[in-house]
Amino acid sequence: MxxxxxxxxxxxxxxxxxxxxxxxxxxxxxxxxxxxxxxxxxxxxxxxxxxxxxxxxxxxxxxxxxxxxxxxxxxxxxxxxxxxxxxxxxxxxxxxxxxxxxxxxxxxxxxxxxxxxxxxxxxxxxxxxxxxxxxxxxxxxxxxxxxxFSMLASPEATVPVAYFIWRKPYMVAATGTFINDLLHRAGFSNVFAGLTRYPEVSAEQVAAAGPQRIFLSSEPYPFGEKHIAEFQQLCPSARIEVVDGELFSWYGSRLRESAAYFTQLR
CATH class of the missing domain: 3.40.50.1980 (Nitrogenase molybdenum iron protein domain)
Known part of the structure; x- marks a missing residue:
């Protein structure tokens, strides 16, 4: 029927x-x-x-x-x-x-x-x-x-960070992006907050910004462990790590996992 x-x-x-x-x-x-x-x-x-x-x-x-x-x-x-x-x-x-x-x-x-x-x-x-x-x-x-997200404890002091989304040329997430908003909520201060959206930055700008930590996003550029040494040369005193880009930039149901991930990062 x-x-x-x-x-x-x-x-x-x-x-x-x-x-x-x-x-x-x-x-x-x-x-x-x-x-x-x-x-x-x-x-x-x-x-x-x-x-x-x-x-x-x-x-x-x-x-x-x-x-x-x-x-x-x-x-x-x-x-x-x-x-x-x-x-x-x-x-x-x-x-x-x-x-x-x-x-x-x-x-x-x-x-x-x-x-x-x-x-x-x-x-x-x-x-x-x-x-x-x-x-x-x-x-x-x-x-x-x-x-x-409401259960994310506010840190006593935010940690200066640079969040890279691309290399050749270097590109970072800056003010006006969803990633920047989540960085702030996670307890990090974006060293490129004075720039807008996804600007290109030079090696000299990265060194001058002096981030304590550098996040290499797993997307859109497929950053991996092999890239850590390259960024360590830019900022010898910074802690360099590859982070899960989906948990910083996917704005749908995957956000259920983001807050717990940010707590681990901190």
Whole structure:
């Protein structure tokens, strides 16, 4: 016996860019353009509704088994997306590229996040939960993350740190980034807080900044133990370590693990 079609009602919502987006509710065919938001959808129980994702959407491990890879976060395969017939596309202002988003928005409902602080990440989680029909789960998840961060003890003094995301050229996370906000909450002071976003810095600038600790992020550049000596030469007195970039920059459900990780780092 054929089952009756699922009733889908129109819902107009505002994304974190202030854009009004008309979304079928509940959406049945979702394309996620952001790895952390893909993981969030699965953790909210929407894995069977995710029909498309990027090549960088590696969590959960089974995500790409049942969904189509539509390219990267900054180069979409529009034909593959069209074949999926999505009724909702979820992206991000920073991780995706404006021209691609604008083209998609002419044909599909595109909801964008814009995140540079923990409160904005929690807001995104709650909003995404609402528009995909998982409001209660999202509210509970956001509350769990907020509680974990509230238990982070404030250190007596912050530790000066430089957080590297790239080499050749050297690039760091500075003011206005989600990483910078989490560094502050974790008890570290960013020695490049006077700069904006993700600036290039010279070896001389790094040495002059005098960080006590240098964090080499595991992403987007795949820093490893083999790079420690290079940075030790830049700052002989600094403590150099490779850190889990996902726990500093993924602003979805992975944040449940971040506060405990930061406590270990301190």
């Amino acid at each position: 054929d089952l009756p079609p699922i009733s889908v009602l129109p819902l107009t919502v505002t994304d974190q860019m202030g854009r009004r987006v008309a979304v079928p509710f509940p959406p049945q065919r979702i394309v996620s353009l952001v790895p952390s938001q893909t993981e969030l959808l699965f953790d909210l129980g929407l894995g069977d509704k995710v029909v498309g994702l990027t090549k960088f959407c590696i969590h959960p491990a089974e995500a790409r088994k049942g969904a189509t890879v539509i390219g990267g976060t900054k180069n979409f395969d529009f034909e593959k997306i069209a074949a999926l017939k999505p009724d909702l596309i979820i992206g991000n202002k920073e991780e995706n590229y404006q021209a691609g988003i604008e083209e998609l928005a002419t044909q599909y409902p595109v909801w964008l996040s814009d995140i540079s602080t923990l409160p904005e990440a929690l807001d995104m989680i709650r909003r995404v939960g609402f528009i995909v029909g998982a409001k209660d789960k999202a509210v509970a998840l956001a509350a769990e993350i907020e509680a974990c």
